[in-house]
Amino acid sequence: MRRAIDRLLQGRTLPVLAVLAALVVLWYGFAVYLNAPWQRDVYAKAGTAWTATDLVRDTLNQERPVLPAAHQVFAEIWKTTVEQRITSRRSLVHHGWITLSATLMGFAIGTGLGIVLAVLIIHNRAVDRSAMPWVVASQTIPILAIAPMIIVVLNAVGLSGLLPKALISAYLSFFPVVVGMVKGLRSPEVLLLDLMHTYSASPWQTFWKLRWPSAVPYLFTSMKVAVAISLVGAIVGEMPTGAVAGLGARLLAGSYYGQTIQIWSALFAAAALAAVLVMLVEVANRIVLRRMGAAP
Secondary structure, X not given: OHHHHHHHHHOOHHHXXXXXXXXXXXXXXXXXXXXXXXXXXXXXXXXXXXXXXXXXXXXXXXXXXXXXXXXXXXXXXXXXHOOOOOOOOOOHHHHHXXXXXXXXXXXXXXXXXXXXXXXXXXXXXXXXXXXXXXXXXXXXXXXXXXXXXXXXXXXXXXXXXXXXXXXXXXXXXXXHHHHHHHHHHOOOOHHHHHHHHHOOOOHHHHHHHHHHHHHHHHXXXXXXXXXXXXXXXXXXXXXXXXXXXXXXXXXXXXXHOOOHHHHHHHHHHHHHXXXXXHHHHHHHHHHHHHHOOOOO
């Protein structure tokens, strides 16, 4: 028992739990503070006498609160996942799968595009000087501004459904892959590159035997950023289309009808989905590095 307590104190579990507890306390405090004005108006209109205990209880259980309490959000998540059929339009699993499909497709397109651009940039000076500034400049345009244009243009040429959302995800996710892979492919030391030259290695032999293995850790680090931002792109892509399914559509519907609990439950579902995707990329990273002979 003593040893378990020592491990808890020396590890990262206790600090994480302490921060989490502090966030929950702040959450409930702000929920009471932000929901109190409307609740006091309700008491005044009804002529009801109230105490501080009544105010706290009622502000944490409002039907449409300004800031829903944690238990309300998690109750909504439970109701829309466990208590609903997966095929139901009220199921967060159903909406999450629709968003996930666009996320994965966009992530695959963005990762492939990013790797190709990075390879061209390190092998061609003209591409480096011309493409890299445009890659950086592309991310200065807010996705909320460009997403409706992409949707409208693709709809005009008959493309709708999954592909437009995936392209928006790809637009966001290719950037970290390009930057990370360029850094990774350029990471080998000059001494190692000179050694490959002494072996009369061709550029592609140098690439596959030296540059690519050196870039793999950078690739997976970039992919963890890319998969999370790809999910954001899929959610944003669902909003200008007036979609009836997906986490973005769930957020939009909650905004239309003032269902803040629905909005927060969709946000937590999106955060959980992003966390799972990042963890899967990290698992793939460890497997690949282990196969490459990296130290555990």
